[in-house]
Amino acid sequence: MTASSPTRRERLRSATVSEIKEGARKLLVAGGPQAISLRQIARDMGMTAPAIYRYFPSLEALVVALAEDLMDEVAGEVAAAGEAAGDDPGRQLAAMARGYRAWAVANPVEFGLVFGAPVPGVGDLGLECLPDDPGADLGRPFLAAFLRLWQREPWPTPPRDYMLEHLGPYLGPLRETHGDLPIEVAYTFLSGWARLYGMVAMEVFHQVRWALTRPEALFEAEIVQFLSQVGALPDPRP
């Protein structure tokens, strides 16, 4: 009576859970994480605040659940963008990077909740630090594309010995799920992810406005530069 056919009660319950999370997101978007208020959500739903405690043990737990949903949402959009880009791993990488930025720019407050400073008790409890981290779902398609690209034709990287010594011992979580991952691919993936994350967070968090009025221009230039660096584009230099 659990998975096969959800009983009527379970359907109503999950609908209410969704409505609560929708209300929380609306408040989040309108006024930031601080503006998420149980009482306001309940008012919007025509309920009273204590009723929400039948569905979430605390406000914090609700925010954690919302953050997990948002992580799933962005991971889904990124993966979809990659799949819609055809079979070439280079194009897939570009499409996924653009999809990630597009989601972030379209949902800046949500981005801050999921990818920003961990709200005390949220980031440390909800998103644990182990291999089944929700972040892994986001990284996986990037990793797969890098791997296919590498198998087709390797690109220049720092010397293998250096990476094996300085990076290898700390790739534990990554190697548990991808045991056969060449360290060159792991390095390039991590380096590229940091560049992507940095570029997007910088734009969404307003950290670059003092120097650049159109961050998307730099983003596109970096995509071209990075892809040519991993041999996925004709070298853009003359």
Added chain:
Amino acid sequence: MTASSPTRRERLRSATVSEIKEGARKLLVAGGPQAISLRQIARDMGMTAPAIYRYFPSLEALVVALAEDLMDEVAGEVAAAGEAAGDDPGRQLAAMARGYRAWAVANPVEFGLVFGAPVPGVGDLGLECLPDDPGADLGRPFLAAFLRLWQREPWPTPPRDYMLEHLGPYLGPLRETHGDLPIEVAYTFLSGWARLYGMVAMEVFHQVRWALTRPEALFEAEIVQFLSQVGALPDPRP
């Protein structure tokens, strides 16, 4: 009677202002931005909450002032690290990057307040989007080091025409204070800053734990890689 000799009242006042901000920072570190409470600060100071309104018009204003102080602090430490690194601009860049990361790792919550998701009303009011942004003080020494490095010997970049067309029109704020800045330097600076910011934010915000147990290792590898890319290190490749 303003600048020359601060009157006794002014001295006491600025001491109280500092004490308030110290209390705010203590609460920030202990429990995140949400934990900054006027009443708690006042209690710790042996006062009542409304007294603080003689010094700050609102809690938000206090947080903004604290954030500005923190930005000054990190900018000062970064600049000091650069100056302590001698005359070579490559060494200066490495020292400043390490100094930035060191401050962030030592003060993660403060980093989140200054470089994380803009608290609604804080990031948008306090850190305006124009050339006198406090972020500029942080970027300036990096920019200067890049410029000296470029004047000594240029490094390979994307083609000048591409950058002039796609990036040039949006460098307004940067060019107002550095009119003669070669666009290659501007691009390298922005790209490098995004990489540095991304690497540090990723570590401090716990966005990479699922793949890497020791982010500092990747950070150091990236410093080597980047510096060799701009010709500030012997190429680490065999």
Added chain:
DNA sequence: TGCGATAGTAAACATCGTTCACCTGACTGA
């Protein structure tokens, strides 16, 4: 010495998360 700005207090208001006691209505087992 007197006066005015300054710093501080106490009380109050609206809001918040959370807990408790209570109620009600739907589903279930005999």
Added chain:
DNA sequence: TCAGTCAGGTGAACGATGTTTACTATCGCA
């Protein structure tokens, strides 16, 4: 069919918050 269990919801209450208002005392300058 009927009794009973329990999920879902309410209302009141507690302690905490930011903020405003009215009031008071004290410091420092003329």
